[in-house]
Amino acid sequence: MNPGIIYLVGTSGHPNFGDEFIAAAWLKYLAVARPEAEVWLDSPQPGMAQVLFDGMHPRLRVTNTLWRLVHENAELPADAAAKNIRERVAGLGTPAYDLGLLKAREAESLHLIGGGYVNDTWPHHAGLVVAMRAVSEVSGARLFATGQGLMPALQPAAGETPLFRGFDYARARDDASAAAHGLELGLDDAFLGAEAEISRGAAAPGLYVCIQSDMVDPGRFSAAVALAREEVVRAAGEGIEAHYVEAIPGFDRAAYDQLADLIPEERFIPFVHVWTHGLPLSDRQTWVTSRFHLHLLAAAAGARGIAVGMKQGYYDVKHQSVTALGSGWPLALDEERPGLPARPGPLAANLAALAARKRAEAATLYPPAPGGPAPASSTAAKLLMRARSGVSRKARG
Incomplete structure (x- = not known):
């Protein structure tokens, strides 16, 4: 050894x-x-x-x-x-x-x-x-x-x-x-890097969307896209621009293709850009996402949003772990279409303490x-x- x-x-x-x-x-x-x-x-x-x-x-x-x-x-x-x-x-x-x-x-x-x-x-x-x-x-x-x-x-x-x-x-x-x-x-290991990611770069206000096409229960993909479309249309009516974030190349493009009539290509943020320049995070955003770590990090930044469950017994458990920490985001399952919350949950205010817990764990091991x-x-x-x-x-x- x-x-x-x-x-x-x-x-x-x-x-x-x-x-x-x-x-x-x-x-x-x-x-x-x-x-x-x-x-x-x-x-x-x-x-x-x-x-x-x-x-x-x-x-x-x-x-x-x-x-x-x-x-x-x-x-x-x-x-x-x-x-x-x-x-x-x-x-x-x-x-x-x-x-x-x-x-x-x-x-x-x-x-x-x-x-x-x-x-x-x-x-x-x-x-x-x-x-x-x-x-x-x-x-x-x-x-x-x-x-x-x-x-x-x-x-x-x-x-x-x-x-x-x-x-x-x-x-x-x-x-x-x-x-x-x-x-x-x-805690999820993402809390070890959450504060640094949130402060990594500026993000434009607006609605941010990411809906996956992999690992989904039957019928969930079309229902999730319909929910996202509804929120994009509502945002446009309020003069709010919508953006699309790619967390897994390819698997997250399918939903964008169905929303491209509402979200122009210049507001599609590919994985390469996210990895190179940082996840766009701000407390001036709203989100509709099925991706667990986008939920965690956006809520930790103070954004409001809707978490979309795609696979019962797997993704719902993931998202519920973030709501339990105070994201304040409703979880959309089956055909449910919850609205965006009026205010962020307490997760952002508690982030410093959660990150300190995670650093303490890391220092215990290393x-x-x-x-x-x-x-x-x-x-x-x-x-x-x-x-x-x-x-x-x-x-x-």
Whole structure:
């Protein structure tokens, strides 16, 4: 085990704004707290991840070692897949994996960063946790999981149980995920970078729309587009310009094409622009979006909006975790067409405290190097001590 290697595991590189934003938030934090560390990011699309995160940490390396293991065993029954993964990690024996697995064994910690990708929608992703635990059993590395969205819950047969057995620290981002796996409730990892993103650039006032076409229940796409159209027409009648934001290239274009008669191409904001210049965020905006992290960040900036649920048991849980924090946004499900709220919720006013909680968690897992940054405030210091005292006893099973 090498105290200079930090190993992150996340579903980065598609690109998908939310997943990329979370990985970037951790890399930027580590660039300040642990600039001397070699940071390895294990992602399913390492080539694109290398481009997206270029320069965010001075010693970033990108691989797909654990993800390849998971994908290679994805079609097998869960117990057979877990057995194969454990044996490959522990026994080595093939040049297709050995160098990557040996590098993982050198890490001081392996960290499953946040997102909603280990659940019954993709049950084979439980193999990531199996692989991390298998590495730790060989090397003694510490195991972390933060900001986990675990709904719909994995069936008991979908891997080793309890899911985070042996982890030194594990937190869920929503109540249902915490209850399903006996974890303590934490915050989505996006709160680690939310304040910086909100202050990143100026945003024009207006209505902002993003409706996805992927991972939707039958009939939801057309209903969501109809809701968005209604709000765009209402805004136009009030002299308010509408803009369209792309969070996942392609999948978010389909709805725009159906709204292009109302929103001109020059007000279509592609993913590349969002990633390069920042998500347009302001408290002078209104939003209609199905994308979870657009809901979280826009509400944190003080914008009013409507969150659109697209897949029951998955996206509704995500959005409800933000409404529980005070976004003030109604959630549109089925054929519901709630109106925009009259005023923002308290999330924006509470953002500084929420961000301090998230930084305290990060400092618990990765204490700054000697001479590095101190906690941002006395509140953050208290939160840090509290977080250190509560290191996931439940996760150890």
